[in-house]
Amino acid sequence: MLGIKYPIIGAPMFLVSYEELTIAVSEAGGLGMFPLPNYRTLDDLKKALGEIRQRTDKPIGVNIHLSGKFPWQDQLTACLDAGVNFFITSLGDPRLIIDDVHKSGGKVFADVVSLKHGLRARDNGVDGLVAVGVSAGGHGGVIPTLILVPYLLKETGLPVVAAGGISTGEQMAAAMCLGACGVITGTRLVATHEAVAKKEYKQAIIESGPHDIVCTDRLTGNRSSWIAKSIKGIESGPDLKSKKWTEMWSAGQSVAQINEILPAGEIIREMAVDCQKTLKKTAEHYNNLL
Numbered sequence: 001m002l003g004i005k006y007p008i009i010g011a012p013m014f015l016v017s018y019e020e021l022t023i024a025v026s027e028a029g030g031l032g033m034f035p036l037p038n039y040r041t042l043d044d045l046k047k048a049l050g051e052i053r054q055r056t057d058k059p060i061g062v063n064i065h066l067s068g069k070f071p072w073q074d075q076l077t078a079c080l081d082a083g084v085n086f087f088i089t090s091l092g093d094p095r096l097i098i099d100d101v102h103k104s105g106g107k108v109f110a111d112v113v114s115l116k117h118g119l120r121a122r123d124n125g126v127d128g129l130v131a132v133g134v135s136a137g138g139h140g141g142v143i144p145t146l147i148l149v150p151y152l153l154k155e156t157g158l159p160v161v162a163a164g165g166i167s168t169g170e171q172m173a174a175a176m177c178l179g180a181c182g183v184i185t186g187t188r189l190v191a192t193h194e195a196v197a198k199k200e201y202k203q204a205i206i207e208s209g210p211h212d213i214v215c216t217d218r219l220t221g222n223r224s225s226w227i228a229k230s231i232k233g234i235e236s237g238p239d240l241k242s243k244k245w246t247e248m249w250s251a252g253q254s255v256a257q258i259n260e261i262l263p264a265g266e267i268i269r270e271m272a273v274d275c276q277k278t279l280k281k282t283a284e285h286y287n288n289l290l
């Protein structure tokens, strides 16, 4: 559907995924993405797209916010001009962009955390859904990925990308067995050389276990997951433009599987290879049982 080698999407991450991470993921055979709010001005966005396009001709994607807080029309034009062919919408009506994206051969998926969201997105004409499970970094829902993916597949009939709790090839294999058409990995990519994150943040991802992650709606108004010690004493989220966001470290429970800071490309390739090995080993195991 997207012309990528491996069905692995590098999650768009606020204040974390910029040009370097996007290029590294796409060059490794996945789909590199970034969220448009990472660039404060249209010029900054155009510069970043120019830089990416100079260094890779592979497919890339963006997360576009359609709530009205951002100049999405100009952002969309800049992205389409740069050949962006995959859009994940969050907040707002995907119908605003679908025709233009389709005209240029791209696809629009919507982040959803429930069946209600999934059905609404389907009625609005999206090409597929991103099922964001409870254990995801950033904003997640309350339903485990293991339940949400097959639920959305069955009830909406749309292609579903699995998000939340996927940091390894084994976890990816589990998602593919559920029928997901691909996976998104976010938390894993924070601990990479290319992520724009403080050393302390990357180190905290490595040192944390699932019990160090708290999920709260007090910071953004929606449920989001954080490394507990980074939001201690913070009662509400700062203004979107505040530097304080870089002191607050979002991560999901799959910190459990992250032990090393690595180049992003290595992670994508290893995930793809391990996924294939796991599927093969599991098939052999069951063939022997039956």
Ligand SMILES: Cc1cc2nc3c(=O)[nH]c(=O)nc-3n(C[C@H](O)[C@H](O)[C@H](O)COP(=O)(O)O)c2cc1C
Pocket (backbone or CB within 6 Å): 011, 012, 013, 014, 016, 035, 063, 088, 090, 111, 132, 135, 136, 137, 138, 139, 163, 164, 165, 166, 167, 184, 185, 186, 187, 188, 190, 249, 250, 251, 252, 253, 254
């Ligand atoms: C630090 C961080 C920032 C994120 N920011 C965004 C964002 O700006 N837009 C978005 O659609 N998702 C965002 N997410 C969610 C990811 O796109 C993705 O759905 C999630 O990370 C997948 O779960 P995982 O972290 O368990 O891999 C963010 C996640 C993290 C960890």
